Amino acid sequence: MSEAMLAKVRKLLAKAENPACTPEESAAFTAKATELIARYGVDRALLAARDPTTDPVGDRVVEVVAPYARDKAGLLAAVADPLRCRCVRRRHGTGFAMHLFGFASDLERVDLLFTSLLVQAAHGLAGAVVPAGEHPAAFRRSWLAGFARVIGARLAEAEAGAVTGSGAPSVALVLADRSDRVQRRVAEVYPRLRTAAPRRLAGTGFASGAAAGRRADLGGRGVTTDARPGRGIGR
Numbered sequence: 001m002s003e004a005m006l007a008k009v010r011k012l013l014a015k016a017e018n019p020a021c022t023p024e025e026s027a028a029f030t031a032k033a034t035e036l037i038a039r040y041g042v043d044r045a046l047l048a049a050r051d052p053t054t055d056p057v058g059d060r061v062v063e064v065v066a067p068y069a070r071d072k073a074g075l076l077a078a079v080a081d082p083l084r085c086r087c088v089r090r091r092h093g094t095g096f097a098m099h100l101f102g103f104a105s106d107l108e109r110v111d112l113l114f115t116s117l118l119v120q121a122a123h124g125l126a127g128a129v130v131p132a133g134e135h136p137a138a139f140r141r142s143w144l145a146g147f148a149r150v151i152g153a154r155l156a157e158a159e160a161g162a163v164t165g166s167g168a169p170s171v172a173l174v175l176a177d178r179s180d181r182v183q184r185r186v187a188e189v190y191p192r193l194r195t196a197a198p199r200r201l202a203g204t205g206f207a208s209g210a211a212a213g214r215r216a217d218l219g220g221r222g223v224t225t226d227a228r229p230g231r232g233i234g235r
């Protein structure tokens with residue numbers, strides 16, 4: 001991502017995070033930052049359609065560590081899917097190794113957002129009150145599920161808006177072709193994948209986590225922090 005665009009995103013997020021901002025002003029700044037991130041993805045896709053060498057299909061492995069490794073892996077999947085990346089979850093010690101596939105620019109966006117959102121989730125969980133009598137771990141798992149669900153929906157909406165606003169009639173076909181190429185790459189590496197069984201969560205934190213997901217910044221604050229994917233959420 002160009003330094004000029006990163007500078008714009010940083011400024012917007014700094015304004016959004018200013019305590020003097022009203023919730024409406026903060027939401028407006030955050031929405032603009034998200035729009036820039038999504039528009040960047042469309043621009044890179046159109047450029048690569050003309051010159052494929054500018055944005056090759058690739059992969060990377062992100063280690064997701066305990067505690068709540070499965071829940072963090074779910075957040076990563078919720079970020080990756082709207083940004084046209086695919087991830088395969090593999091057991092790795094007490095956590096998971098998430099094998100991500102996608103075009104270079106999309107993998108960059110996923111890494112950027114996931115790192116930032118882990119930090120924001122850690123802050124949100126620290127301030128969430130566990131109801132009396134409920135097991136803290138059950139509450140936090142359901143909280144993270146709600147957070148990831150809303151984040152995925154917001155990113156999908158931002159990506160759809162960037163496609164509509166691009167004005168290029170061929171962009172939907174370009175993006176569909178990119179998704180197909182990523183899926184083919186996954187099938188080549190993992191020809192016998194199976195879908196994980198759905199989870200049953202007993203905690204009551206889903207609504208609280210979803211509310212935090214609606215407040216989260218989606219502009220990539222992680223560029224300016226020392227956070228690392230897979231870290232940041234304590235017991």
